[in-house]
Amino acid sequence: MDKSTIVCRCEEINIDEIENALKNGAQTFDDIKRLTRTGMGSCQSKVCLHPVREIIADYHNKDLQDVGISRMRIPLKPIRMGTLATESKDSNVASVFGESVEEGDENR
Ligand code: FES
Known part of the structure; x- marks a missing residue:
């Protein structure tokens, strides 16, 4: 090649x-x-x-x-900065990383 x-x-x-x-x-x-x-x-x-x-x-x-794969780091998929910055009763690891930005949804 x-x-x-x-x-x-x-x-x-x-x-x-x-x-x-x-x-x-x-x-x-x-x-x-x-x-x-x-x-x-x-x-x-x-x-x-x-x-x-x-x-x-x-x-x-x-x-x-x-041959190993790359070391992965969280978040594994795009999430809103507001989601990370928001402190609420629902802010736990599962809820934060469970929410993702869908395609075409990045500017919300
Ligand atoms: S093709 Fe390598 S980072 Fe996207």
Whole structure:
């Protein structure tokens, strides 16, 4: 595959940049994320995680299943800042993270 092929569309990171990160010692997706910003875009690695894992597996001659996924951080889906800032009797972890912003609902 052409080294200029974009792997992470959000951050416009190509295969060559991923391989350079691997040559510089990256072992995991999170290492590559820190070095290149892969996975830090608006999709939060939903699109690029698996192609990058395949590149890591090929580079290190590992099975794909032996290459870990990215460390996930909450919130796992978009929520309104007002929801986080509001203190109410319903403000508990389950209610805060249970509420999400639906598509087209971001400006409410
Ligand atoms: S494609 Fe990589 S962060 Fe979206």
